[in-house]
Amino acid sequence: MKENGKISNAVIRRLPRYRRVLKELMKRGIERISSNDLSLLIGYTASQIRQDLNNFGGFGQQGYGYNVEGLYAQIGSILGLDREYKMAIIGSGNLGQAIANYTTYYRAGFVVSAIFDVNPKLIGISINGIEVLDYENLDTFLEENPIDIGIICTTKSSAQDVANRLIKGGVKGIWNFAPVDIEVNDDISVENVHLSDSLNTLAYYISHNQK
């Protein structure tokens, strides 16, 4: 860890990718890897990799490389993946259902505790064994069941109100799938997945024939 304990956002955003590649290496029984070989797999330059990983101690040893399992565990710990996160999904349409299913199989540490909707046709149905609850009862639910992450899968127009209620109920982070930038105070973390932005960027690269 750096002296000030703060790792830059750019490095943080690269860590999940390092972790993903390291996991693949573990599966293949590979115990150590050089920054050069890691560069081939991950697409960053070896120098970038050494610089990134130096941020938190630098497991690499000259002539040996990185210990795959050690680095994987270290990155997981830095990312805060050695604890459990309770999550609530707001909006049980296709996207909400997809996210519920995805997170269920993705990792034990991320637990969907509840799904909420306003639509009477959806309230009461079960998604992956989790009953869809009435959004009217969100406040009461949050009082009784502390939630770390609120996942917004609603329309654009509802997203900010939903975020406000989630935060009032003690949620620490928002995973936002609504195509709008929600505003929160500094003590709340927001991670946006803007599908339209991603698709628009792809359209650009296709129409300009660039990678």
Added chain:
Amino acid sequence: MKENGKISNAVIRRLPRYRRVLKELMKRGIERISSNDLSLLIGYTASQIRQDLNNFGGFGQQGYGYNVEGLYAQIGSILGLDREYKMAIIGSGNLGQAIANYTTYYRAGFVVSAIFDVNPKLIGISINGIEVLDYENLDTFLEENPIDIGIICTTKSSAQDVANRLIKGGVKGIWNFAPVDIEVNDDISVENVHLSDSLNTLAYYISHNQK
């Protein structure tokens, strides 16, 4: 447009966001906006905004600001949104279905022409009026129906094979939702939506109590 006609990737990635905010302004009947006011809405500094938009001509006029509608149209045109993209989704699970529904209502320019799956239980069902086809017939389909964008909603282990077949069939761009980095030649564009990376990043910020 810059002399060499190339806009940096960082700027390209910000353009969809500019476009989103400009669209909101249009809806609110706002015809022009200064870089300072745009900065408040979009979160980038006014100087960053001026620098970004100067990349393609700089519509801004001293004391007038940017013409909202003109800038919106210009960004859309740069992003390649003034044409139609035909898309095929591979994998009709929850995520594939969510993407099919999402893109249908998102924008007329992105048309889901077909959805493919290997699961006999899903082949033949209809999603948003589009029948799920047998993945076995993908090659023939692509020969007869040119597709611009292949959307990969399969498991990690199938993703690379699916990408190879899509590209062989003439697809120009891949929108990849499988949690793996797929390898393609330089003439193919790939845009990844790695949900796990996004969730891991959020976990970091929550556990470190940072934005």
